Amino acid sequence: MRRVITGILSLLLVAAFVAVPRSHSAESLLVKVKKRGVLIAGVKFDFPPMGFIDKKTGKSAGFDVDLVKEIAKKLGVKTKFVQALSKTRIPLIINGNVDLVAATMTHKRSRDKVIDFSMHYLITGQRFITRRDTGIKHISQLAGKRVASVQGGNAGPNLLKVQPKAIIVPFQEHTENLLALKQKKVDAMVTDDILLQYFAKNNPGLVVPGKLYTIEPYGMGLRENDSDWRDFVNEVLLELWETKRYHAIWKKWFGRNPDFSLQNVWFPK
Amino acid sequence: MSGEDRGLVSGAMTKIRRWQPFESPRERKAFLLTWGSVAALAIWYFVFKLWPFNIETEFAYQWRWGVIWDYRGFLLKGVAVTMYIFAWSLVISLVLGVFCGVGRTTEIRWVRVFSTSYVEIFRNIPLLVQMWWAYFGLQELVNVFMNEPFGTQVLIPSTFACILALSLYTGAYMGEVVRSGIRSIPKGQWEASLSSGLSRYQTWRHIILPQALVIVIPPMSSQVLNIIKNSAVAMTIAITDLMFYSQKIEEETFAGFEAYTSGTLLFLLLTLMTVGVIYGGQRMLGLKVRSAT
Numbered sequence: 001m002r003r004v005i006t007g008i009l010s011l012l013l014v015a016a017f018v019a020v021p022r023s024h025s026a027e028s029l030l031v032k033v034k035k036r037g038v039l040i041a042g043v044k045f046d047f048p049p050m051g052f053i054d055k056k057t058g059k060s061a062g063f064d065v066d067l068v069k070e071i072a073k074k075l076g077v078k079t080k081f082v083q084a085l086s087k088t089r090i091p092l093i094i095n096g097n098v099d100l101v102a103a104t105m106t107h108k109r110s111r112d113k114v115i116d117f118s119m120h121y122l123i124t125g126q127r128f129i130t131r132r133d134t135g136i137k138h139i140s141q142l143a144g145k146r147v148a149s150v151q152g153g154n155a156g157p158n159l160l161k162v163q164p165k166a167i168i169v170p171f172q173e174h175t176e177n178l179l180a181l182k183q184k185k186v187d188a189m190v191t192d193d194i195l196l197q198y199f200a201k202n203n204p205g206l207v208v209p210g211k212l213y214t215i216e217p218y219g220m221g222l223r224e225n226d227s228d229w230r231d232f233v234n235e236v237l238l239e240l241w242e243t244k245r246y247h248a249i250w251k252k253w254f255g256r257n258p259d260f261s262l263q264n265v266w267f268p269k
Numbered sequence: 270m271s272g273e274d275r276g277l278v279s280g281a282m283t284k285i286r287r288w289q290p291f292e293s294p295r296e297r298k299a300f301l302l303t304w305g306s307v308a309a310l311a312i313w314y315f316v317f318k319l320w321p322f323n324i325e326t327e328f329a330y331q332w333r334w335g336v337i338w339d340y341r342g343f344l345l346k347g348v349a350v351t352m353y354i355f356a357w358s359l360v361i362s363l364v365l366g367v368f369c370g371v372g373r374t375t376e377i378r379w380v381r382v383f384s385t386s387y388v389e390i391f392r393n394i395p396l397l398v399q400m401w402w403a404y405f406g407l408q409e410l411v412n413v414f415m416n417e418p419f420g421t422q423v424l425i426p427s428t429f430a431c432i433l434a435l436s437l438y439t440g441a442y443m444g445e446v447v448r449s450g451i452r453s454i455p456k457g458q459w460e461a462s463l464s465s466g467l468s469r470y471q472t473w474r475h476i477i478l479p480q481a482l483v484i485v486i487p488p489m490s491s492q493v494l495n496i497i498k499n500s501a502v503a504m505t506i507a508i509t510d511l512m513f514y515s516q517k518i519e520e521e522t523f524a525g526f527e528a529y530t531s532g533t534l535l536f537l538l539l540t541l542m543t544v545g546v547i548y549g550g551q552r553m554l555g556l557k558v559r560s561a562t
Contacts, residue, residue: 004302011307085514091525114310114523151513152520176405180507183408184416185424 028228030098039072042084042092042101042221046173048198049253050104063253064102067121067220070245071100071236085172091114093221100233101221102136104192106154116226117219118233122194123260126155129196130188130204131181137209142166148177148186155190158214181206192216193267292559333524335505337531346509347384348535354428354500354510358435359493365440366492367482370447371473384444391441397502399438404430404506431503435496443492450485451477483554490547494540501536511535 044051054061058083072079084103092098093115107117130136141164149156151170177189240246250258292296331353372384462472501512515532
């Protein structure tokens, strides 16, 4: 009897902890990050050239990473990079583990319900990549074939919208997708075009046929309802475009001039 | 058959007739009180929607338990796959475990060496690494030695790799458990049976193993539960089990807490059902679960 009462009391104690009202923090991340002195950003570790680990230095590098470093420079703080998988990047923002996420995240309206997005900083699309020996040239030929995608990304579901008969095999990171493709466990792989071009360049046995089947505008993920922080990030991105610093970073990673214009989405002073 | 020879089964049959779910009135009272109050609290919350505390979080999180009902198909699919992996791995690892336990205590030297090396290798490598090796590593070997020279198209399916890795891993642990059970049988039994004229095989089959396997039921039940829990790792080699579907619900609805809680509760349900079956089996054999004798 005594043990039962102790058990119930401890349950109630735990419930009381969970239910204690916490003070509403109205402080914007802009103020918080400046106070903290470090900008914690979620980036990809497996997505060259947008976000990956540089083999020589062992640190994060990539286009997304450089943009985040520019934001941190404007704030006058240091940077700390955390790995953001496709399936963890939104929970990381919602739980407050990171201040922003620059991880090749497409701005989708369904995602906008739970987090906020910065303005678009890159436009790309999704395609599939396959081995030379499969002879697949068109999306219609993917019917009944096994296609690898990353769990949590929208490449898999988008493919099912245009080719409902494809079989999606979900892995955790792009490295596993590539390995499965090379080992003939899957016949194709879908993800954003930027990554596919990189893979095709470095793996002569792979080709990228067909056309883009979606348009993917990338935005940085930010905490919901934090207007000051979002305005600041947007301003930094616009300034990068106006001062052509964006073009320099783009050239560094892609070797050519940007093939779209942020001017189409910007707002004048 | 003489009267004393009836053995385990008839003893169990007499016990079944008097089978009681609780071992004492105090136990029954405690059980009903705790679970009754939990059920009362649950009904109070879900049916009457009254919660005495004011839950306020930093992001004004809205509970959305309704989405779990909408996605029940996913959860059921996940449970089916997990159960399939569990069933196959259970059978294979039990067989492996018993063979391995006997193998490590046998007198035949090469069997002992073989079993010992199996246990030490597969016990000490993390399960995730073993699964990856079974899925990707083995495929490379098959590609190099079979597919390319002979043009065959042998592809290792992910469920096969998962069950292989899980059985080998758990079988090693079970082998150690069985070995400890065998070692706990007093040496006098060996001497008595051998001097009574029974062969080594007969001693194993009629004297040692029946006692040892009953002794090791509690630690074996832990290993059986480990199979269910470790199967969650299978998600990393593209097996769409319960863990995978919990995450998928979270991706589509962004109701993270509800999605993961329902997955957790389903895992808990599976493990508690297994525990119930094992306890029931022990009671049927006439063993008490909660006392020392």
